[in-house]
Amino acid sequence: MRKKLINEKIYLLILLLPLSVACKKLVTIPPPKHSISTEQMFETDNQAEGALAGIYSVMINGASTTQTQSAALNSWSAGLVSLLGSLSGGDYYNANLSGDLDFYEHATNNLKIQGRARSDAMWTTAYSSIYGANSIVEGVAASTSSKLSAKARKELTAEAKLVRAMAYFYLVNFYGDVPLVLTVNFHETIAMEKTPAAKVYDQVISDLKDAWQNLRDDFSTGKGERVRPNKWAAAALLSRVYLYTKNYTGAYEMASEVIRQQQIFELETDLNKSFLATSKEAIWQLKQTTQNTRMGNATPYGMQTVTSSVRIANFRLTDQLLNTFEAGDKRRDNWVAQTNNSEAGQAPVISWFPAKYKLGNHNFTSTSPKEYFMVLRLAELFLVRAEAQAHGAGDGLSAAIDDLNVIRHRAGLEDLPESLSNDELFLAIEKERQLELFAEWGHRWFDLKRTGRATVVLPEIPMKAPWRGDFQLLYPIPDKEIQENGMLIQNPGYF
Structure with a gap:
């Protein structure tokens, strides 16, 4: 048993090494000179499972568990998306203001190219997760081991694709067009151009559809805890992506798929239980x-x-x-x-x-x-479905109001009237999303951008006025990436 554990730790270490190194430059790192073969790393179900578990560990704990207390400052998936998105979207501001110029420039929507360590870290750590996901997808496909079961191949590949899709969703929403990297092959990734956001979204949707089809419908992979994404996590994220890409019928259908799973998910009536490890509204958490x-x-x-x-x-x-x-x-x-x-x-x-x-x-x-750190939860799906129905999907405006009222009931508020006009309904959706999802995963920032409301709402916050230009609706690509990859072009407005 001890020898088995040591071997699995070795496999995990070899996988995590390129993940941490990948932060130094997009994904242009050459393959390690000394490494075990794909056949060895993905020889058995347990070894392949350990490789995937290593990705989740880095996502929530950062590259070193000795510095996990600061992981939210340095890793996209451990809290950095929430921090920067909440600053940019006006949920909160940093207490020491100009004492931390990086956070201050996000809080005031006055970003510069130079010295943006935090937003640069979001780029590099998101691509590190993509690198890890690609290594799983390619490693499983390349393995010829008879000890790696067909079931494990299917599920591990689907999970890796979900992680990749999630990372690309945030990259596109923060940076716009980004390189679409689907391999760990150094020669293919060394000098990649930007890929149009629409094409990146196509890949995100494709990955999530695969995950929806091939993941389990229970939480047995996480031994009963909701710390490994299943098909409902894929459906939840896919419903959001459909909403963002204006596929309102798709958003309605995927959100409804999750909402119907009442034996698995329900809104916590006690709001203080919503973010517990045992939360019944949790769809996916990171442990x-x-x-x-x-x-x-x-x-x-x-x-x-x-x-x-x-x-x-x-x-x-x-x-x-x-x-x-x-x-x-x-x-x-x-x-x-x-x-x-x-x-x-x-x-x-x-x-x-x-x-x-x-x-x-x-x-x-x-x-x-x-x-545990909440990634996806049920309340968002009611809000997604409400917005989709307000745009004509499902049962229309009346049903959209009903979905909003589910969220309002939980908050102890009175029903919205059925007489709301279209404009009033969309403002009500915006408000409920703001209040339900504040300080979570950049929702407010993304909502204001995708609905065209950012330049109307944000300048009303004193520290964000005057508005310095719509170019700041996208973050600047890290300057080091521009310098090291001549094919990358900086986002407009940044000099």
Whole structure:
């Protein structure tokens, strides 16, 4: 048994090495000079499974578990998407403002090319995940081992494609056109041009359809925990992608597929349970390590956003968001907390921070995690379906209002009237998405961009005025990537 565990750790290490190195440059790294063969790495189901588990570990813990407490600052999937997207979209701002120029420029929508370590890290770590996913897809396909079962081949490939699709979804929404890398072959990726966003979306949809067809419909892969994506995660992400690409019928159908699984998913009536590891509305979560003594059982994102009632909050909710909540909204009561900053020796000044997660830098313990990092949850699907129906899919406007009212009921609010006009309905959808999904995975930022509302809404936030140009609706491609790959062109407006 000990020899088997050692061998599996070796396989995992060899897989993770190129993942961490890939951060140094898009995916133009040459193959390792000393490595085991694909046949060895993907010889058995357990070895191939270990390789995929390694990808998930890097996604939530970062490249080194000794620095997991800061993974949300440095890894797209551990919280960086949520941090930057929430700053850009006006959910919150960084407490020290110009003391952290990187965050400050996102909070004010005044990005520069140089010195953007955080947004650059989002690019490189997302491509690292893509590199890992491609290594699984190609490795499984190339393996001729009879010990690698047909079932494992199908499911591991489908899971890897889902990870790849998710990474590309965020790259496209932050950067626009990006290189579409579908191989680990150094000679094919060394100098890739941008791929039009529409073509990247085509690949995302293709990957998610494969995942939808070939993944399990239960959580047995994660041993009952919702930490490995199944076909419902594929359906949920596909419904979102269809919404973004204006395939409203597809968005309606995929969202309905998940919503109908009432024996598996349901909205938590107690909002304080929504982000627990045991949440019934969780579709997919990432499970962090507990081996970092400076973080314990908190999530990397919670470490950056959650604090006590007397400590300084790193990220403070904007008045624009806080003033949008209606009186009696349980989301305001349960998902927002306050601090008076008094521990820092300042005159007490109340500020508000996101508290969907309850464990942070002040109260983590060494016990098993009670919270995992939420990737996909059921509430979003009601909002996706509502918007799709408002655009004419499914049962139309009345049914769209019904879906919004499901979310409002859970928040303790009264029903929206059936008499809403089209314009009023779309504003109601925008508002419910803002309040339900704030500080999560850049939803507000993406929503404002895709609906054309960014330049109307964001300049109303004082620190974002005056609006500096629509070019900032896309982030700049990391300058180092431009310098090292002559085929890459910087996004317009950045000099």
